[in-house]
Amino acid sequence: xxxxxxxxxxxxxxxxxxxxxxxxxxxxxxxxxxxxxxxxxxxxxxxxxxxxxxxxxxxxxxxxxxxxxxxxxx
Amino acid sequence: xxxxxxxxxxxxxxxxxxxxxxxxxxxxxxxxxxxxxxxxxxxxxxxxxxxxxxxxxxxxxxxxxxxxxxxxxxxxxxxxxxxxxxxxxxxxxxxxxxxxxxxxxxxxxxxxxxxxxxxxxxxxxxxxxxxxxxxxxxxxxxxxxxxxxxxxxxxxxxxxxxxxxxxxxxxxxxxxxxxxxxxxxxxxxxxxxxxxxxxxxxxxxxxxxxxxxxxxxxxxxxxxxxxxxxxxxxxxxxxxxxxxxxxxxxxxxxxxxxxxxxxxxxxxxxxxxxxxxxxxxxxxxxxxxxxxxxxxxxxxxxxxxxxxxxxxxxxxxxxxxxxxxxxxxxxxxxxxxxxxxxxxxxxxxxxxxxxxxxxxxxxxxxxxxxxxxxxxxxxxxxxxxxxxxxxxxxxxxxxxxxxxxxxxxxxxxxxxxxxxxxxxxxxxxxxxxxxxxxxxxxxxxxxxxxxxxxxxxxxxxxxxxxxxxxxxxxxxxxxxxxxxxxxxxxxxxxxxxxxxxxxxxxxxxxxxxxxxxxxxxxxxxxxxxxxxxxxxxxxxxxxxxxxxxxxxxxxxxxxxxxxxxxxxxxxxxxxxxxxxxxxxxxxxxxxxxxxxxxxxxxxxxxxxxxxxxxxxxxxxxxxxxxxxxxxxxxxxxxxxxxxxxxxxxxxxxxxxxxxxxxxxxxxxxxxxxxxx
Numbered sequence: 001x002x003x004x005x006x007x008x009x010x011x012x013x014x015x016x017x018x019x020x021x022x023x024x025x026x027x028x029x030x031x032x033x034x035x036x037x038x039x040x041x042x043x044x045x046x047x048x049x050x051x052x053x054x055x056x057x058x059x060x061x062x063x064x065x066x067x068x069x070x071x072x073x074x
Numbered sequence: 075x076x077x078x079x080x081x082x083x084x085x086x087x088x089x090x091x092x093x094x095x096x097x098x099x100x101x102x103x104x105x106x107x108x109x110x111x112x113x114x115x116x117x118x119x120x121x122x123x124x125x126x127x128x129x130x131x132x133x134x135x136x137x138x139x140x141x142x143x144x145x146x147x148x149x150x151x152x153x154x155x156x157x158x159x160x161x162x163x164x165x166x167x168x169x170x171x172x173x174x175x176x177x178x179x180x181x182x183x184x185x186x187x188x189x190x191x192x193x194x195x196x197x198x199x200x201x202x203x204x205x206x207x208x209x210x211x212x213x214x215x216x217x218x219x220x221x222x223x224x225x226x227x228x229x230x231x232x233x234x235x236x237x238x239x240x241x242x243x244x245x246x247x248x249x250x251x252x253x254x255x256x257x258x259x260x261x262x263x264x265x266x267x268x269x270x271x272x273x274x275x276x277x278x279x280x281x282x283x284x285x286x287x288x289x290x291x292x293x294x295x296x297x298x299x300x301x302x303x304x305x306x307x308x309x310x311x312x313x314x315x316x317x318x319x320x321x322x323x324x325x326x327x328x329x330x331x332x333x334x335x336x337x338x339x340x341x342x343x344x345x346x347x348x349x350x351x352x353x354x355x356x357x358x359x360x361x362x363x364x365x366x367x368x369x370x371x372x373x374x375x376x377x378x379x380x381x382x383x384x385x386x387x388x389x390x391x392x393x394x395x396x397x398x399x400x401x402x403x404x405x406x407x408x409x410x411x412x413x414x415x416x417x418x419x420x421x422x423x424x425x426x427x428x429x430x431x432x433x434x435x436x437x438x439x440x441x442x443x444x445x446x447x448x449x450x451x452x453x454x455x456x457x458x459x460x461x462x463x464x465x466x467x468x469x470x471x472x473x474x475x476x477x478x479x480x481x482x483x484x485x486x487x488x489x490x491x492x493x494x495x496x497x498x499x500x501x502x503x504x505x506x507x508x509x510x511x512x513x514x515x516x517x518x519x520x521x522x523x524x525x526x527x528x529x530x531x532x533x534x535x536x537x538x539x540x541x542x543x544x545x546x547x548x549x550x551x552x553x554x555x556x557x558x559x560x561x562x563x564x565x566x567x568x569x570x571x572x573x574x575x576x577x578x579x580x581x582x583x584x585x586x587x588x589x590x591x592x593x594x595x596x597x598x599x600x601x602x603x604x605x606x607x608x609x610x611x612x613x614x615x616x617x618x619x620x621x622x623x624x625x626x627x628x629x630x631x632x633x634x635x636x637x638x639x640x641x642x643x644x645x646x647x648x649x650x651x652x653x654x655x656x657x658x659x660x661x662x663x664x665x666x667x668x669x670x671x672x673x674x675x676x677x678x679x680x681x682x683x684x685x686x687x688x689x690x691x692x693x694x695x696x697x698x699x700x701x702x703x704x705x706x707x708x709x710x711x712x713x714x715x716x717x718x719x720x721x722x723x724x725x726x727x728x729x730x731x732x733x734x735x736x737x738x739x740x741x742x743x744x745x746x747x748x749x750x
Contacts, residue, residue, distance in 0.1 A: 023561075024322070025140075025321060026563065028326070029135055029138070030563075031170050031173065033322075042354065042358050044360045044460055046463060047459075050358055050566060054167070054170050055167045055169050055170065056565060058564070058565055059455065059459070059469075059562055060562060061463075061561030061562030062459075062561065063561045064561045064563065
């Protein structure tokens, strides 16, 4: 599943980021490295989501949330 | 003893600028979205017997060279001016903030970590082990509160004692037992054997080729990360040693170490749900987010017009009294008729007419400062992302547009936060349509004169039409040009009660800008206008209709006539409004010889004069439309030129706006006179 498939209140683990090299690095520098736990706080139908990663809230646009491969985490 | 140079570095929103202000008292702008302190700001202070130069560097998440802020900060730190780095971290999101800390330590300069916002940490029931943290990082850690000005002395004490001592790890941290590289007593951040091997190889290559590098380890790591700038500066052959994916591995290992620190240092991680999460459940809600934002903006403008107008009443009285007193005084000391006319009709009616609107502008900026400092502004980027997406931009582009309600100049400058040059240019084109505070006096004047009890709705509609025009322009532009993949990525900081000091500094800065503008641009424009209106080729004239200005006005009148603005006076007012939009108001006063144009008596005089010449509510609305949309003021044009770096682009922007203004107001006027 990609991050976009997760709903508010759910937790996922980042497995892989399939975006442009530059974007991937920027996300990693903000702490979105492989194996990081992410909780979904808000989500709009059109795509953008608010997630909490390493104690920080980040808003991510529609194409980004579709390029992050994740796995459910309970 | 030389001056000690202290560089303040930190993530955006960590309170770095507030801390900097607490030391220097400098009147700096504090804002809540990444990258607003693009300029380098300096201040000086004494602590005990030493003098210090403090430098506030742009907020940045890392020391790579992707964004302008990163480049600026890194360049400054590398150039070697800084003796010591104060790394300001938001303790409430320590984990993310430590990433920059590790990078700064790696630079090899002395670093002191200032842990800001400890109060939020405590509120949430979390605790940070302040003994273990400095042990693991090998640098002094000082808890501070920039807002409450706590810990400032201790932080400076740490700076005074450590400016010549780089980080030294006090204790081995890696749990991994046998490590063939014995670096743990040398470096804070030690990588896996595999990467350390590569670092050693690159170091030996660098040392052979370039003998003058300080802190060769940092350069070696950057080369392994394939950092473009460093690769150009110190080209070496990396083939067979590292490919580009190694950067990812280096980032991962830093975060692995950070996770280790956090697990030892942070007690009671997130026991209470933060107040921010509860507020966000409404403010960023998928259904309520947009309507709530529009409600907030409606409230902002409602306050601007109602409370602002109420205070404005007092201002009018003072200015009128001042004008009368000055006139009497000049008469008493025997000043000539011409001097009295210049001072009262020219200067006081011009500058005074603009000063009257100070209360409205004060309220508007107060509200904008509140939105920024509370942390709401970056939410707007998320909330508006859907709508902005439909016109080919990310929600991030909405922030410059929102700032445009205050003043177009900083708004155009704020478009820097967008990375893609094409997105930046589109945003720059759309921003001046967001009605800035300088246009507000024009709306208030004309709507009060012609729309009676509907005045507020008439003025309000200008803001709505401005937004619609901006959106329409962006929509058309999104159909041309290539599609970019630049998407929203913005940190949403913790909500906080805005600090009085921060807001006071912000509002004072804007108000003093406005006063300065009244004292310079508007003053000069009023004087020039008075001369043009009272002189012609034969010298002094008492009939303005034969003055120089009338010639200029008559030149524009035929072009403006389809829009119902074919009066030479209007032509003069609009032309002089390019200096600053408020000048439209002051010139109306000067043009019609009304000393207090913004007061009720002045307005009724002006409106009866205008009515007599066939200028009705329809013309007034057309005038407001034209003022909303036409050429931005010279300061904005200069900002557009600076930001785009292109004369052609600037000219296009100006002509496009002029064209849109003419088309919209002509359309409105032609339709309106045929219906009514």
